[in-house]
Amino acid sequence: MSSITASQKEASNFIEFVNNSPSPFHAVEEARLRLSAAGYKELKERESWDSVLELNGKYYFTRNKSTIVAFAIGGKYKKGNGVSIVGAHTDSPCLKLKPISKKEKVGYLQVGVETYGGGLWNTWFDRDLSVAGRVMVATDDGKLINKLVRIRQPILRIPTLAIHLDREIDAGFKFNKETHLSPLIATITKDLLLTKAEKSEKNENTADPSISKHQPVLMKTLAKELDVNAEQIRDFELCLYDTHPSTIGGVYNEFIFSARLDNLVMSYTALAALIQSTTDPNSLSNEHNIRMIALFDNEEVGSTTAQGANSSLLETTIRRLVFSNIGGNIQETTSCAIFEETVHKSFLISADMAHAVHPNYSERYEANHQPEMHKGVVIKVNANQRYATTAATSILLREVAKKRNIPLQEFVVRADTPCGSTIGPMISAKLGIRTIDVGNPQLSMHSIREIAGTDDVEHAIHLFKTYFEEFHEIDQRVIVD
Structure with a gap:
């Protein structure tokens, strides 16, 4: 048997995460422990952040113990700069x-x-x-x-x-x-x-x-x-x-057999990418943006809760960051539109699992859009805006992927099939933030035991990490306004 590959290692790390996360509360606690071990400091929403936040600083907070937001402030961040966000959700049916x-x-x-x-x-x-x-x-x-x-x-x-x-x-x-x-x-x-x-x-x-x-x-x-x-x-x-634990299976150890793949795969890969992108002591020194993940509860029931994506949580978080005295530098501004300026320089990747083509029901998929396991993260598109992807947002992510030769796929539902939705459209509409919907391909979505590909865990981490590290530069040269 050959030695373990990088993708199998990342898949094994995910297996540990999901086995420790039988509820959204446990998923948030597992994320909190990993962030704390990576040097992220805990904040409280009910307390002032003014005397706490620093350039190059790394922070997180939880709400209801079932939603967690983590962010890292770039060393070159100034008021009005953007926030690079990956959003996912911690709950499952x-x-x-x-x-x-x-x-x-x-x-x-x-x-x-x-x-x-x-x-x-x-x-x-x-x-x-x-x-x-x-x-x-x-x-x-x-x-x-x-x-x-x-x-x-x-x-x-x-x-x-x-x-x-x-x-x-x-x-x-x-x-x-x-x-x-x-x-x-x-x-x-x-x-x-x-x-x-x-x-x-x-x-x-x-x-x-x-x-x-x-x-x-x-x-x-x-x-x-x-x-x-x-x-x-x-x-x-x-x-x-x-109680049956998640595991890696298939004759080539290429499958993940697990509960709650939707959406703990995307929560985990967002978390891992943020941590990996900020591990080096100098990783934030040339960063102009704030890097952020937001892992919400209650997506499966509509997100309209205090800890859901359809709440004011993301908006109030960005407002607090915009108007905080980061690093003791007041950075006075006379502009009353500094928040709006920040939002329009920001970008959200809405990360929720996608449908892999099913070999026994391939006729249920649109003929030209049949995502496969191991072939990369899926960009999800819907003409009726059940997904928030646009040409202007997909081109930005494609440029991110091109930087490091990361594979991407595309998905639309058949015209005669209803389309699900994600946190992407609601956040995009509420904030006016540029948004793209993506996800890893999987089978048996919403079953008590689902199936995903081991390679795709690494693909998503690589994509999100590159996004955190390269987005500000790419955004300067991709003119879509």
Whole structure:
């Protein structure tokens, strides 16, 4: 067997990232840890940045613990210069626990879940599932704090109905999302047997009301994982996830088999590119722009949340940077349009996964636009502006790719097929910022297990890193106004 290639190494690094990120909260924490290790300093949105920001400085902040923004300020940055941004999202379609999830039926304990986003929910049946997310915990000193939790044991499962009881299933697997997607967590018989003594000693009337809304065995499991008492758990946001780890597969080790490729591949590659582009101590010394990544939550449900891309988050962040006293240099300006000047010198790569051509359904793809794995990042175009790509924005990215011979592909949907959308059009419309939509090709999008190519992780990192390093110079010579 030959030694590991550069692309396989980057793919393996991604595997580690996605295996550590079973929820958006975990993905943001994983990004935060990597940024911190790379010398990025944490900021708080509720605090002033004026005395903190420096030329050549590297910073990040989080919102809701599920969105993270990181940026590096060029050594030659001045007010009115642009911001080079890669935007992606941290969330994926999943099942989430309901506010009251306790259910019992015909001898089983179950948990109530609701669907988040547009998942291929049939793929969630007969999988080894567990829960991950954040929990609000009451401390002994009266505070309520946020804690990440992940139960690694497969404690949940959604069983299919035996074919003997549904002879029509081969004609189409149909199910009701309210009644047929409730996972099993235990049998009532076993639960009574193992908790009888504990329940007899416990005064249920003194317990916090939140405990009675969920299966006691679930609350006990969460409390044990967090090393707290169940009564200290006041609320939570929990996603179900497949406990089977992501892996590299295929006879040539060319595939990534994983959950949440959409969109943690693009979140990871944006993160890795920013870090790699700022690793050298002198990497920012000749940079005129601010390099930025923005990894938003809630894209799968429309982005219209405080931590979503359709919020004011990106706008207020750029405003704060424009009007901050970076490096103690006030850089006074009499222009009231300095923010608008900055926006129109800025550029956004909206990075969200793309559709690779499917060998068993190739007729579903436009004949001249069939992206393949290992052949590069895909530029996504839609005449009805479901993607924000224009000729003026695609030419800029093509010039970036040409700098280092990075492959690119193109994708449009068939004229008789609806087109999905991304964070690109909403941010572009809200800010008036030049935007292009791109993504790595994948199969099985929105399944509980998706497929991507190992080489394309490296392709995306290389493209985004080159973009951060070369965009300002390219933007000076590509005249599209």
